[in-house]
């Protein structure tokens with residue numbers, strides 16, 4: 001399978017990036033094809049008003065690297081793993097900008113809108129977090145956002161790896177060993193049991209085996 005791991009902290013050797021690299025290693029161990037990118041390498045601008053910004057042929061006029069990453073790495077991927085530090089109880093602005101900028105291409109006014117929409121549907125989605133604080137609600141809004149993104153794109157939200165740390169590399173010292181969890185998450189990413197039932201979803205009474 002193809003996976004796209006997106007690291008969104010400005011600290012390349014920081015905690016969320018360490019976890020993202022560990023997910024990448026796990027995916028590779030299981031034989032998957034992995035693309036890895038740092039948002040700062042390709043996003044230079046926020047979303048603009050499409051009505052004023054779009055070119056006459058419907059193309060996005062924002063001139064940075066988003067387009068090529070979106071078409072060449074994100075859309076073809078079967079799995080998407082977003083890594084972010086928790087900033088102000090949410091995602092980094094970099095990661096939010098990534099989600100926002102997809103609008104330029106799935107909007108009906110883009111000539112490849114139908115193809116793009118199709119490519120955005122049905123992925124497996126994972127979330128990698130690092131934060132200083134430990135209380136469970138610290139991640140509530142970002143987890144909820146990515147879960148809704150997954151629902152909206154008819155994707156499967158596979159789960160979350162969350163490491164605790166503040167200084168660069170702190171996650172290595174987290175006694176719950178999120179670095180190992182991230183590696184395991186990567187290894188199992190395409191096979192991990194992930195469910196979101198409705199009352200009438202057919203299923204057996206047992207979860208395992």
Ligand SMILES: Cc1cc2nc3c(=O)[nH]c(=O)nc-3n(C[C@H](O)[C@H](O)[C@H](O)COP(=O)(O)O)c2cc1C
Nearest residue numbers: 009014015016085087088089130131132133165166
């Ligand atoms: C702008 C900013 C906002 C932050 N907000 C929070 C927060 O709301 N809760 C928290 O637990 N940590 C917060 N932190 C700490 C980071 O989440 C923490 O240091 C994290 O490990 C950084 O990840 P990184 O090394 O990948 O950049 C914040 C840090 C910064 C720079």
